[in-house]
Amino acid sequence: MIHCEGLVKIYKSSEVEVVALQGLNLTVEDGEMMAIIGNSGSGKSTLLNILGGLDRPSAGTAVVGDWDLLKMTEPQLVEYKRHTVGFIWQNNGRNLLPYMTALENVETPMMLGGKYDRGYAKQLLEWVGLKDRMHSRLYQLSGGEQQRVAIAISLSNKPKLLLADEPTGSVDSETSDRIMDIFRKMNRELGISIVIVTHDLELANKVDRIVAIRDGLTSTEFVKRNDSLDTERVPGSKEVHEAFVIIDRAGRLQVPREYLEALSIDERATLEFDGERIVITQPK
Numbered sequence: 001m002i003h004c005e006g007l008v009k010i011y012k013s014s015e016v017e018v019v020a021l022q023g024l025n026l027t028v029e030d031g032e033m034m035a036i037i038g039n040s041g042s043g044k045s046t047l048l049n050i051l052g053g054l055d056r057p058s059a060g061t062a063v064v065g066d067w068d069l070l071k072m073t074e075p076q077l078v079e080y081k082r083h084t085v086g087f088i089w090q091n092n093g094r095n096l097l098p099y100m101t102a103l104e105n106v107e108t109p110m111m112l113g114g115k116y117d118r119g120y121a122k123q124l125l126e127w128v129g130l131k132d133r134m135h136s137r138l139y140q141l142s143g144g145e146q147q148r149v150a151i152a153i154s155l156s157n158k159p160k161l162l163l164a165d166e167p168t169g170s171v172d173s174e175t176s177d178r179i180m181d182i183f184r185k186m187n188r189e190l191g192i193s194i195v196i197v198t199h200d201l202e203l204a205n206k207v208d209r210i211v212a213i214r215d216g217l218t219s220t221e222f223v224k225r226n227d228s229l230d231t232e233r234v235p236g237s238k239e240v241h242e243a244f245v246i247i248d249r250a251g252r253l254q255v256p257r258e259y260l261e262a263l264s265i266d267e268r269a270t271l272e273f274d275g276e277r278i279v280i281t282q283p284k
């Protein structure tokens with residue numbers, strides 16, 4: 001579904017240049033539900049905005065389905081946003097119309113996209129648990145309910161890929177669980193690929209794969225250890241993820257800063273290979 005290689009994003013203003021993505025690699029399979037984690041400023045939103053067609057990459061490869069995000073013309077970008085991706089923000093106020101009902105809020109983008117389908121709009125609201133509130137105006141709904149309307153809207157164009165930037169950032173833990181259940185259901189039943197950006201490790205643990213971004217590069221990947229086990233059916237089971245460091249085609253990997261600091265390794269290190277292990281040490 002997603003293939004990024006050597007992806008670079010540079011923000012330029014008159015005085016400064018910020019390299020937000022420095023050659024990032026990421027692959028997401030069709031039908032996968034995964035999370036991206038990373039510290040503030042690591043480049044998570046930049047990546048999501050590029051994948052959502054809201055921002056243009058500076059260099060590298062970024063392909064989503066059949067679309068090449070570096071080569072797309074403006075009209076193709078509009079087409080892409082309209083039919084291939086759905087987007088959910090933490091603060092969805094900018095998408096929702098407060099004096100319209102939940103149903104009208106879902107129907108409006110359908111009309112703009114030329115695919116009006118009232119039955120499907122109602123079905124979406126039912127899926128997100130708002131069957132009884134679909135005729136309520138937005139300002140009459142709680143923050144969590146509004147977030148669920150935003151999820152219904154993001155699915156209104158029947159996207160193949162759903163991008164969610166901190167989707168549970170402003171709701172309580174019960175609503176957060178509910179939102180994750182909805183994502184899981186959409187992923188399983190509609191086969192939508194889902195990428196969730198989050199600070200919340202609890203949330204990230206509910207997906208099969210987590211990719212950590214550090215300084216604009218994918219650094220570590222965590223894969224659920226026993227993904228053949230349906231953990232939802234095993235009460236009290238803890239989901240276990242195994243950590244892998246990501247190595248790109250050129251053999252580059254990111255060594256966690258705390259490891260380097262603990263060994264006082266600065267610009268150079270010694271690399272030894274003993275036939276089984278590669279050992280990084282401080283130069284003698």
Ligand SMILES: Nc1ncnc2c1ncn2[C@@H]1O[C@H](COP(=O)(O)OP(=O)(O)OP(=O)(O)O)[C@@H](O)[C@H]1O
Pocket residue numbers: 011012018019020038039040041042043044045046047
């Ligand atoms: N429009 C912009 N102009 C200039 N610099 C930007 C712009 N947007 C982001 N940046 C910079 O790019 C880097 C990555 O920002 P980004 O918003 O992608 O990080 P993030 O991981 O999503 O952070 P957070 O978790 O705080 O949202 C940061 O150094 C940020 O200051």
